[in-house]
Amino acid sequence: MTFKTLDDVSDLHGKTALVRVDFNVPVEDGRITDDTRLKVALPTIRKLTEKAAKVALLAHFDRPKGKVVPEMSLAFVAPALSDLLGAPVQFASDCVGDDAKALIEGLPDGGVILLENVRFYPGEEKNDPAFAQQLADLGDIYVNDAFSAAHRAHASTEGVAKLLPAYAGESMRRELDALNAALGAxxxxxxxxxxxxxxxxxxxxxxxxxxxxxxxxxxxxxxxxxxxxxxxxxxxxxxxxxxxxxxxxxxxxxxxxxxxxxxxxxxxxxxxxxxxxxxxxxxxxxxxxxxxxxxxxxxxxxxxxxxxxxxxxxxxxxxxxxxxxxxxxxxxxxxxxxxxxxxxxxxxxxxxxxxxxxxxxxxxxxxxxxxxxxxxxxxxxxxxxxxxxxxxxxxxx
Missing domain, CATH: 3.40.50.1260 (Phosphoglycerate kinase, N-terminal domain)
Structure with missing residues (x-):
């Protein structure tokens, strides 16, 4: 299949890239035991920040089943990601709505923010069009960098991709290129x-x-x-x-x-x-x-x-x-x-x-x-x- 990558985007200065990542990391006693999934997202984040885009990260953690479960908050990921990125990563206590939008708008160009667990909303796993629209309202473009979640037709993986110009992130591109080399052609x-x-x-x-x-x-x-x-x-x-x-x-x-x-x-x-x-x-x-x-x-x-x-x-x-x-x-x-x-x-x-x-x-x-x-x-x-x-x-x- 053919798909657009970040190389196909010309001007992102000051625009918001809504990026689906996989931060469902293993945790023990509140500590990340394997940060591979954070590291995998770094090339996409850096490529976008270098283009002076505002980066709003969408992710899930564990299985809250459409309810707010405090111990399944993604808040603990932001400082770990900030350390790896070598730059500040803000955290929003919601993934949709006016507060999240205001925090994104307040980011400097090239700034990064991690939004709260999308699975706190039942509309995520139901791929509810209204929830997908709420997500889309936060960004100018959509980037999917979570191949590991791509087999799910969820609002943050499929629904929002139909509402914004959609691109494959660097990790997604590498994965699709490799699989094409193995089975496609x-x-x-x-x-x-x-x-x-x-x-x-x-x-x-x-x-x-x-x-x-x-x-x-x-x-x-x-x-x-x-x-x-x-x-x-x-x-x-x-x-x-x-x-x-x-x-x-x-x-x-x-x-x-x-x-x-x-x-x-x-x-x-x-x-x-x-x-x-x-x-x-x-x-x-x-x-x-x-x-x-x-x-x-x-x-x-x-x-x-x-x-x-x-x-x-x-x-x-x-x-x-x-x-x-x-x-x-x-x-x-x-x-x-x-x-x-x-x-x-x-x-x-x-x-x-x-x-x-x-x-x-x-x-x-x-x-x-x-x-x-x-x-x-x-x-x-x-x-x-x-x-x-x-x-x-x-x-x-």
């Missing part, structure tokens, strides 16, 4: 890695990817369901046996569409899940007892995956290959991740990854900085991979 051959515990949570994803990729590696607990469907023993492993027919249908569809499915050739099994538990590596076809559980892919599987990655030009990754949280069951994920990072650093591969477990796994492998792009968007990233239209993105087109 990728350099072929393409490979996907999809892991995780359950097939049932990723049916739409698998069905979409087999029609778009040249190869798809399936790992984690969900691989067990496919192995079981093919008649292999999985012992006491996590396995959705009721999805046997569904797994076979996906394999058949992949074959019809020319997508090579890569399933484990060997697996690491143990009888208990704990760090450095006694384990063994077995080939498919080996006898497994009811106490044997598959916790990781084996070395032959990783070797095959590395060979396919080496001959691919684009990789999209969602989900680990094993239960990476505890050694030694992190081995397959770490080795594959390090190899993909090496290919990416050498310019041979475009590697785009996303999803909560994926980000954690790549951080564990210490390769996040070496991948082309790692999305922290979670649900929005997954829905994009599933081929679904994201309302907040569509509204920018």
């Amino acid at each position: 990728p350099v072929k051959p393409t490979i996907g890695i999809v892991g995780g515990s359950k097939v049932s949570t990723k049916l739409d994803l698998l069905k979409n990817l087999v029609g778009k990729l040249d190869a798809l590696a399936i790992g984690g607990g969900m691989a067990n369901t496919f192995l079981y469907a093919q008649g292999h023993e999985v012992g006491g492993s996590l396995c959705e046996k009721d999805l046997k027919d569904t797994a076979l249908e996906i394999l058949k569809e992949a074959e019809a569409k020319g997508c090579r499915i890569l399933l484990p050739l060997d697996v690491v099994v143990a009888q208990e899940f704990k760090a450095n538990a006694a384990n063994r590596t077995v080939d498919l076809g080996a006898e497994l007892s009811a106490d044997d559980k598959i916790f990781d892919a084996g070395p032959r599987t990783v070797a095959q995956l590395k060979d396919v990655i080496a001959n691919s030009r684009t990789l999209i990754w969602n989900g680990p290959l094993g239960v990476f949280e505890l050694p030694p069951f992190d081995a397959a994920t770490v080795e594959a991740a390090k190899f993909a990072a090496l290919q990416t650093k050498s310019g041979k591969l475009v590697a785009v990854a996303g999803g909560g477990d994926t980000v954690a796994a790549l951080n564990h492998a210490d390769v996040v900085q070496d991948m082309t792009f790692v999305s922290t968007a979670g649900g929005a990233f997954l829905e994009w991979m599933e081929g679904k239209e994201l309302p907040g993105v569509a509204a920018l087109g």
Whole structure:
């Protein structure tokens, strides 16, 4: 899709940019434990302030469900953002109305203000046109820099975008460019890695990817369901046996569409899940007892995956290959991740990854900085991979 960015705006001097950001940060004892989402917003804020625009930030925090919940106020974010920005950030105790408007009008050109939690109003999640208009009344242009909230058709992500000239922020632009490079118009051959515990949570994803990729590696607990469907023993492993027919249908569809499915050739099994538990590596076809559980892919599987990655030009990754949280069951994920990072650093591969477990796994492998792009968007990233239209993105087109 085509969308306008801040490079398409000529004169913003003294005008107000209403910017949707994602400041739903993790907090412990009133302290932000991870300020990544604040840092991600800085390029957009700085680009606007350099153009002498007034920046009014829209965000949500937690789930107040349309009511004012004092402990879910965004007030604590303003000083943290100010420290990162190196400039004052005011705070408005409301996100609409005369008081918020007056505070915005009182900002100096290039000033920044954070508005109160938009989810304090029921009209936000209902995408109420009247509430969207109240938001739009505060600004001259609308900027969406929160891809992670773009899969929700809310007033601050979709409704207001129809009422003001709408643009993608810097973070949104990078995300959309990366996803287009991975799925929209990728350099072929393409490979996907999809892991995780359950097939049932990723049916739409698998069905979409087999029609778009040249190869798809399936790992984690969900691989067990496919192995079981093919008649292999999985012992006491996590396995959705009721999805046997569904797994076979996906394999058949992949074959019809020319997508090579890569399933484990060997697996690491143990009888208990704990760090450095006694384990063994077995080939498919080996006898497994009811106490044997598959916790990781084996070395032959990783070797095959590395060979396919080496001959691919684009990789999209969602989900680990094993239960990476505890050694030694992190081995397959770490080795594959390090190899993909090496290919990416050498310019041979475009590697785009996303999803909560994926980000954690790549951080564990210490390769996040070496991948082309790692999305922290979670649900929005997954829905994009599933081929679904994201309302907040569509509204920018």
